[in-house]
Amino acid sequence: MTYKQAQAAGGQVRTRERGTTAIFYTTLEKENAAGEVEHIPMLKTFTVFNVQQIDGLALTTETVSPEATFDPVPQVENLLRKSGANIIEKGQNAFFSPSIDEVWLPERHLFSDAANFYATGLHELIHWSGGKKRLNREMKGKFGSADYAEEELIAELGSAFLMADLGIEGEVQHESYIASWLKELKNDKRYIFKAVSAASKAHRYLMDKI
DSSP states (O other), X not given: OOHHHHHHTTOEEOTTOOOEEEEEEEEEEEEOTTSOEEEEEEEEXXXXXOGGGEESOOOOOOOOOTTOOOOOOHHHHHHHHHTOOOEEEOSSOOEEETTTTEEEEOOGGGSSSHHHHHHHHHHHHHHHXXXXXXXXXXXXXXXXXXXXXXXXXXXXXXHHHHHHHHTOOOOOSOGGXXXXXXXXXXXXXXXXXXXXXXXXXXXXXXXXXX
């Protein structure tokens, strides 16, 4: 929650605690001079804190069973089906393989809930959208490189856009790349806007399929 949300709930963020930068995205629809509807991305950043960083909050003791029943979301299942991607649910790793043009996802029962399965699936689907036969994004960077981190940022933003449209709430998947993103933001002020532009194209490419 944000600092103000914590205060409104009767809590107080501890002194010297550092928050995490969160990104809020939405799109505005605007008709251009030709009468066509344009989708304009709107991006806002804000700082949030974990409840463990806040004193005075009344926390519940409820726990969620890891074996909770998977509750499918029809609109997301529809997108996964109509995307055209070859999606394989097997094993324990999530990845898109450009060489064989396949999306691999862990089996559904390995996730705590449907939302996090879909968050992972949509993240990999954004990677898939950048394949040579589709949007043809450059995905040449090695693990840990700036180029690799940029593609991950595109996938995170793109999946967040899809989740917002499809009504899914999930978790950020790749917090380990935040340091790389911040470094690039300092070096190139246009970095985030380039990533948002690429993510928006991927988002629209996939949403147009349904």
